[in-house]
Amino acid sequence: MIMKKLLTIFTRPALLALLLGAAAPAAHAQADLLGQLEQDTKKDAPSQVVDATFKATRLINGHTVQTPGEGTMVFLISHRFGALNSGAYEFFGLDQATLRLGFEYALTDRFEVGVGRSSLGKTFDGFLKYKAIQQTTGAHQVPVSVTLFTSAAVMTQRMSNGIDYTLGKRTAYTYQALIARKFSPDLSLQLMPTLVHRNLVINEGEKNDVFALGAGGRYKLTKRFSLNAEYYYLLPSYTADHYRNSVALGVDIETGGHIFQMHVTNSTGMIEQQFITQTTGNFFDGYLCFGFNVSRNFTVKQRARKI
Amino acid sequence: MAYLSGFCRALTGPAAGVWARLPRRGGLGALLLGVLLGLGRPQAAHAQAKYLTRAGHISFFSASIMEDIEARNDKVAAVFDLATGQIAFAVPIHDFQFKRTLMQEHFNENYMESDKFPKATFTGQLVNAAQVLKQLPSATQPVEAEGSLTVHGVTRKAIVSGTLQLRDGQLVVFAYFNIAPADYAIDIPLLVREHIAKSVSVRINLTCDAVAPAVATHP
Numbered sequence: 001m002i003m004k005k006l007l008t009i010f011t012r013p014a015l016l017a018l019l020l021g022a023a024a025p026a027a028h029a030q031a032d033l034l035g036q037l038e039q040d041t042k043k044d045a046p047s048q049v050v051d052a053t054f055k056a057t058r059l060i061n062g063h064t065v066q067t068p069g070e071g072t073m074v075f076l077i078s079h080r081f082g083a084l085n086s087g088a089y090e091f092f093g094l095d096q097a098t099l100r101l102g103f104e105y106a107l108t109d110r111f112e113v114g115v116g117r118s119s120l121g122k123t124f125d126g127f128l129k130y131k132a133i134q135q136t137t138g139a140h141q142v143p144v145s146v147t148l149f150t151s152a153a154v155m156t157q158r159m160s161n162g163i164d165y166t167l168g169k170r171t172a173y174t175y176q177a178l179i180a181r182k183f184s185p186d187l188s189l190q191l192m193p194t195l196v197h198r199n200l201v202i203n204e205g206e207k208n209d210v211f212a213l214g215a216g217g218r219y220k221l222t223k224r225f226s227l228n229a230e231y232y233y234l235l236p237s238y239t240a241d242h243y244r245n246s247v248a249l250g251v252d253i254e255t256g257g258h259i260f261q262m263h264v265t266n267s268t269g270m271i272e273q274q275f276i277t278q279t280t281g282n283f284f285d286g287y288l289c290f291g292f293n294v295s296r297n298f299t300v301k302q303r304a305r306k307i
Numbered sequence: 308m309a310y311l312s313g314f315c316r317a318l319t320g321p322a323a324g325v326w327a328r329l330p331r332r333g334g335l336g337a338l339l340l341g342v343l344l345g346l347g348r349p350q351a352a353h354a355q356a357k358y359l360t361r362a363g364h365i366s367f368f369s370a371s372i373m374e375d376i377e378a379r380n381d382k383v384a385a386v387f388d389l390a391t392g393q394i395a396f397a398v399p400i401h402d403f404q405f406k407r408t409l410m411q412e413h414f415n416e417n418y419m420e421s422d423k424f425p426k427a428t429f430t431g432q433l434v435n436a437a438q439v440l441k442q443l444p445s446a447t448q449p450v451e452a453e454g455s456l457t458v459h460g461v462t463r464k465a466i467v468s469g470t471l472q473l474r475d476g477q478l479v480v481f482a483y484f485n486i487a488p489a490d491y492a493i494d495i496p497l498l499v500r501e502h503i504a505k506s507v508s509v510r511i512n513l514t515c516d517a518v519a520p521a522v523a524t525h526p
Binding site for chain 1: 359384385386388393394395396397401404405406407408409411412413415416417420422423426428430494496498499502
């Protein structure tokens, strides 16, 4: 009761004055609250993964370090037409076309699986792709992203050249380390050391293993439009002497859930076994094949909230 | 003398006895207690003026006829200075989590350009601060803050509405406002214009801890 009475003696203005009076000396230090906040948060700025190094899972013919986000399925339609220098009779290559249809699905943010079917050689392919290292800024910097890629392809075309084709002989494998760095929001470059192993080679003197070093990149001209280039150099070998390095130049156009990639290349295959080891056209002689990839992303499974 | 004896009883009596009085006397009791404790330990009085968090929640929601877009972020940094009624918060754009990963990529790459503009910030002043702060210890206060909101590199005057509440020594803040992407030079291409609302509603939920002046007021 005494306490209750006492409390009523203290009127509110008096109390407030007391309270503010006590706090007043600190007031001058609060001029730049935001600056202070930023300074505070800068001290323990977390590492941040650099993403969107490339827009799509393909640079042009080959893969990029990108994998789709967890639960995302990508439907990829790719076309390569015939050579531009085949003349008007062939409608500058548009009369011929090879096609690959593919599905990719990301099981996690770092791991995806894919399957595809190419009209060239009636080839089925399947691949695994894993983001092993992610480029990171901040406290723990990592300069590059590294994605590991492996695929198997089975050519199913009926052959009548007298060779006994078993399933094993029709199969070829690719192993790649995709190493990329996003130098700026606009510029990303990638290196692709590659090994392609064919179980069967036809030509005398040709090795089963083919080593190649790919290099490529993209430069974004606008937020949704980029220029891409890709080159696969065959290391000295029989294959290097008898086939050509794959060259490709193109653009990415992004529209919502679609990415359109249009390009010219001297390769008519769209999987590593084909465009790295079986390219015959001379790009600089006008053997340019117009082609495109269209990818459409579907969210199959929404990501569990990270809250 | 009576005052002093009451004073002593309040300080030395069982803690439960002191707290039991607070609801009855409301804000006055809390204020008195604050002053009493504050006088005893001047440092503590300063500490109660400033509240800070680095793990505040923010979410936004865009509803359109084509699709709903929603994202959350629990890395909001905020400072409240109850001595002056000043408020500041900073939102790291890159930490917004979407259910659809492609949306998240587009949000960062194409719309917010989070490489160029990594943070959205607000600095402001409570409207009618003296009145609000006087009432704050007793009850949840509906408040408005006036200040500048910077999003996507564009700074505009903004009014943020919300509530403030002191709870168990923490300052609990709830705020909501709307943002029109067009106001902040966020370019939305014609093709997807139907997918993104003209006005996006933003909600903020912060639980700020009192900070000691030694930490908060370093130069």
